[in-house]
Each structure stands twice: as C-alpha cells, then as structure tokens.
Amino acid sequence: MTTTIVTPKAAPAKEVEKDASMVKQKEMMAAHYDRLTSAPQTGEKVVSTFVPGNLNELTMCFGLLNNLPEVNAIQNGLRRTSGAFVLEAEKIGHSEDVCTYVKSDIGMMAKGNIAPNGKRFPDPDVLLLSYTGCFTFMKWFELLREQYKCETIMLHTPYMGDGKITPNMIEYMVKQLKDEVIPTLERISGVKFDIDRLREYLKKSATAEDDLVHVLQSAKRKPSPIDAYFGGIYYIGPIFGAFRGTDDAIDYYRFLREEVEARLAAGKGPVTPDGDMGKEKYRLVVEGPPNYTNFRQFWKMFYDEGAVVVASSYTKVGGVYDFGFRHDPEKPLETLAEYCLGVYTNRSLPMRIDMLTNYVNDYDADGLLINSIKSCNSFSAGQLLIMREVEKRTGKPAAFVESDLVDPRYFSAANIKNRLESYFQMIEQKRAATRAAA
C-alpha cells in the first residue's frame, strides 16, 4: 500500500525580506509622517486631500504639507489597528456598510488621531477635495469639515462617461483652478501663486513618472521581476502620496528602476516577504484594492502557488501613466486637469474593461482576478460585468474573490484561499486543454 500522507516540517520563523527600494520607501514615508506631526512646531501648514486626483505639485507651490486620510487608513490596516477604529466609528453611529477607510479615519480621530510614528496628527488648515469619481470622498470631507471647522475647497472633475477628454472638460477644470482653488490656497497659506514654481515641480513629476512606468512595464518580461500588485503598492507610495514633484521621488524611482533592471538581468522573479519567489507559474491581472489587514497572508496565497501579478488597476488609482500621460510643464494647469480626469477611479466601466483587457493581452497574463471590496460600492459596482466582458474578449478565465480594505472582519482566509486555489487549478486545466487542442 502506498502511503501518500506526509508531515510537513514546521518552518522556523524568518525575518521578512525586503528590497532595498522597499526599505528606502519606508524611510521616505516615515520622514513624511515626522514632518507632518512636527507641523505645529515648524509652522508648516497642512492640507488634507485624497490620493486620486491629488494636486501635490500645486499644493507644494503654497508650502502646504499633504496629509492623505486613506493612506493613514491603509497604515492602520497594515498595523492592525484599523479594526478597533472601525468599531469606534460604528459606536459613534456609522453603519456597518460604510466605507471602512472612512470609519478607520473617524475612529482614529476619536481615539486621539495618532499617526504611525506615535505622535498626534496636526489638524488640517484646509480640506482640498479633488473629486475624481468617488462620491464617498465628498461625504468623508463633509464629516471632517464638521470636525475641524476648517475651509474646504472642491475641484470638480467631470466623469469620463463617454471615454474621452474634451477641451470643454479641461477648460471647466482650469477655470475652477484659476477662480477658486488657487485664490483660496493663496489666502490660506499666505503665499502668492508662482506658475514657474509649479512648472518646476511638474517637470520633476514627469521624470519620476517615466521611471515608474518603466518599472511597471518590466512585468511584461518572463519571469516578471516585480509583483505589480503587492509589490506595486510599495512602488506607488511616493508618487501617489506626498512626493510627486520632488527630488526625493526622482531619486527613489531611479533607484527602483536600477534595482528592477538588476533583477531582470539576473532573470529573477519578485521579492516576497519570504524571499525570492519560486518559479513563476501563473501571471495575473488584478482589479480592485488589496486587503490591508491581512496583506501578507493574502500575498502569500499568491506566491506560495507561484502566482505573480503582472498588472493591476489599483496601482493606477493615483494616476494612469502607462498609456502615455505625463505631467506637462508646458501646460501647467491643463496638465493637472488632464491628470485628474485620467485617474482610474474617474474612468467609466467600458474604459476599465478596455484597460484590463489590454493588460491581460499585453502582459501575456493567464487571466483576470477581481478582489471585490465589500464596503466600496463605487468601485465594486459593475465588477462582475467587467469580469464577464474581459473574459469574453481575452478568452482567458477570470475569478472573483471578496474581502475589504481595512476591516478585518471581512477577511475570510479559508474562503479566499479556496477560491484562489480553485482558480489556479482551473488555469492549469485550461492550459492543458489548449495544449491538447493545438
């Protein structure tokens, strides 16, 4: 009788492995938090704004430091403090179905508004809502305005319902920038707007954007030297946050690009928390944000099976650069408008379908995986239709898992693992069927 039962040896706990770029990225983020929490002492003024459509180059013209509430929620998710904050917000009266970024933020404020460095966040001097498709952002800032009693500016970005940017749209946005946004920022900051200073920052943005695109597109190679979702989240941190338009960002993305080039040259796959990934078996395109409360556990479900994410839409929520857009110092206000219009959250369902189809084809992926977010109605609506359509156009199998951003209660490891493994095995079977038919 053959025995098929083996006892797996328990692996000793290991140090988490990180790329040098990841270490550098973490240092940058930490430095920014220190700068933010020291604002009351240094006298720097603070603007709260959101990642999609953030106007970092513009706000830097007024010496404003940016604070991004959803990045804070992500940090709390990764540090496993978001669960308690979500509960706190529910205690205050927010429903279980409300966006958990919002609840994590509200709960954090209720519990003393402590930043990841252990110091108190400063109150914002202004809330700048660059509205790019997420209705909840607007409601969120309404709540924050109530809390901080500070000024609010709203830049309205027209939705890309017809799939294209018209001159009218740009004009409409530039007018808002000129008539509302810039004068208000001047008044609050006491700094006069200097368009040449803006041009200078925009030029720096474009340089970093070139390197970022180079890094993201390295995933077209086999094996992919990066994971464009789990690793990608580290890569987008600086450019989606407080560093776009800075020398720091230029340095980081040059450094990152070199690191990725070296991996490519060595024929290496991505670095995972458990070290170099084994053999690349599955190449996936992922739609939707990751789960942050169980980020490593979620990632492990991929790399343990040899699955690497070669492209993702989530790493485009703070700017889509891989189809040619760059911040353009020649048209400083127009380029800001174009940037806001193009971010992933502002794209229509057909545009998202086109983009994901393009990724599956261009990155030679095995299929599309959707991580649907329970508490994000704006992003999750229509995802099954997207899935069907991408499946139809690419002829590649797709799959659907469900979790949440930062609410640990919505992460069921057994359920997600079950679906992922089924999906990988399904891809395996499909491949064999294709081979047999060839």
Next chain:
Amino acid sequence: MKTFVGIDLGSTTTKAVLLDESREVIGRGITNSRSNYGTAARVASEEARVDGRFTLFRRALSAGGGKSEELDEFLAALERAFRLEQFLEQLGDLEETCRSQVKGERFAKVESGVKDAIGEVLNRLREEAPALYAPGAKRKSDFFRDIAGSRYHAHAEEVARVAGLPYELLLNVYDKSIIDVENRPPSGGLSDKFRRALARVLAVDAAVKTGATDVPQTIEDTLAIELEETYLVGTGYGRVTLPFSKEHIRSEILCHGLGAHMMYPNTRTVLDIGGQDTKGIQVDATGIVENFQMNDRCAAGCGRYLGYIADEMNIGLHELGPMAMKSDRPARINSTCTVFAGAELRDRLSLGEKREDILAGLHRAIILRAISIISRSGGVTDEFTFTGGVAKNEAAVRELKKLIKENYGDVKININPESIYTGALGAAEFARRAYLGQTDGREA
C-alpha cells in the same frame, strides 16, 4: 488491485470514494467530520473499502453464476451481519474505555458498583443489537455515536436507579469515552469480521441461495484481493488541515465540477449546497471548470441553516423537507441569516403562521440565494446538476425546479441519489489521472 481514493472533507460529513482502474466506483464511505479531519478521513476511506468489498463480492458471485435478485438479498443480509459485527466490536471497545475511566476520588466508594453498572448497560446494548440490524429495521443514523449514545442513555438511567448510583456518573464516563472510541479504528481485522458475518448469515440459512457456486470460497477468494491505495486526493474545507502533500490536494470546486460531469456528462452548470457553502459552477464538455461563484464568509442559506432550523423545531433534519411539502401558502421570508433563523422562526410561529408554511418559505429563501450565486457564476446552461446534502431535501428541490423554470426555461435537472459523493468522486478521478501521469488532472 489498484484503487484510487477521493476524500471530500466537508464541514459536516467526510466522504470517500474508491475507483478502480477502469473508472468504476467500487466503494463509497461517509462519516461525520467531528472536529478531527484526520480521523474522519481515515474512517470514511475505511468505510469506502468495506463498501468496496461488497462490490467485489457481487462481481465475483455474479461471475460465478449468481442471480441478481438473490444476490441482492444475500449481500444485504451479509452487510447487516457485518454492521452488527462492527457494532459489537465497538461496543466492546466502549465498555473497556468506560471502565478505564472509572478511577480517582469521584469513584472512590462506588468503583466496583459503577463498573458493574457499565457492564450491565453494555450487556443490554449487546442484547438488543441484533434487532437493530434485523431485516427492515430502521436506524436514525449509521454513525456509532448516534446509535449507541441514545440507547446508552436510556439504559443507564434505569440501571443507575436500580443500583442506587448517580445517573450523572454513568453519563460522565460515557461522555469521556465516546470521542476516543469513535476516533479509534476498529481493532479487529476487516476480513475476520466478514468471515464472522458470513457465519451469521449461514447460521440462519446454511443453504444460502445466490445461484452462485461455493459462496464461502468465493467470499474467501475475494477477501484475499488486496485493495491497494494507489493514489489519494483530498478535497473540501478540511483539506488544508490534513498533512497531505500538495499534489494530493485539489480544490473542491474542481472536484465537484468533475464529479458532476462524471455522473452526467452533459452537465454544464452545477449547484452544490453543502454545510457551510453554496457553489455555482460552470463546466465545459470535458468537465473542466469555466467559472464559479460561491458565498463569501457568511454561510447564510447553506445546509447548516436547515440544521439550525431543525434543532430549533426539535425535529430531524430529514423531516424538514416533507413538512415543508405540505404547505400550499409558503411564507415570504427574505433573510437567510443562520444566526437569526431561530428568531425568525419563533417570531412567525407567535404570529400564528403554520409551521409548514414557514418551512416552505425558508426553503424558498435558501434556493433564492443559491439562484443568485448561480447567476453570478454565469447562469444556468442545460444540463443542470444539483449536488450536496441539500439536494436530498425534496422541498428545496421543488423550489429549485420552480425557480430554474421561471428564470431559465426548460432545463434538464439532474439529481443523483449519491450526489453527496460528487466531490469525492471528482477527487478520486483526479487521483486516477494523477497516477496515470496527468498531473494537471485533465483527461488524456
């Protein structure tokens, strides 16, 4: 002979299927999953091997000229006798284990009395055992714990009263022992039990009619065939907790898809409602999964929901369907939340609604949720196969047929009496294919 084992470790029950080299099912086994998947896997595959022996007996006896009807009767008698032997063996184990628990301060003054009482209870159990396995006898369950438990309680109460001992002492000893006994494989060899069972059958009727020549020799020859576990594949929720290496694990979604395809090769859509999940699966003409959807972390509307309802109403799970079938005015129920199931039920009863109408409404609510999951997986394409424990429930099936017709028109609906084994069947076939070198699990 080579056998290929598929084990489906479900949240409620663990199923095993044994395939031979020509892809024929030779045995099926089922046991409750307990909280111990390792034991459940062992017991279920052992049961499948026992069942496999009967298949081999039938094959051998048929080859020896046995006539179908007479063989049915003989093999049924042999199985009853075998089950009785197995039951008696486990009673022996139970007695020994119970006795070993009688120690320490609690029993200081009553040790011998309790031991005697245990002996008496077990003797009574042994006495009535043959009746449990008599032709036509109905058992509520085939699991040792269920059969022995209720009778032990009944006898212990009386024996304790007569002996002037606290009833709780006897119960306590039983509770401490039953898990061990249940998790222990029967110590005696299977072949010996078959021999004793045959002797029992022959004792009743020495000239047993099967039409086959030399029954005892045929049985003996068949017992000599070794059932080699050539390859094993595990699936189901418990698969990750078992020490199976990766190549011996398949996703239950793929196993259900393949199993349904094996039962009904024209299947394109599969619905599986199990204890804690509901799956909608689309398969192609070769049984490869094209798409699937399942419930997320919430098990609302799954099999367990019906289990809670049955507990709440203090009736057996299998009685729910027939009761719901009596309704002609199903209540409108929207929530399939398992946690609120009891409250919903009590609420409606207090409003004066009839039990059967409420139950019919609950069944409809479950199926509505399942239909939503199927539609998310891509809808229903002819033919449609319904699997899992809930497929045995006639009220659920009635609602399903109605809703499929309303939403997808005329579709052939397959429900196999052995549908609970669908996942294990697919797993066994994956095992067979893996042995043949098709590591991706696809048919050559």
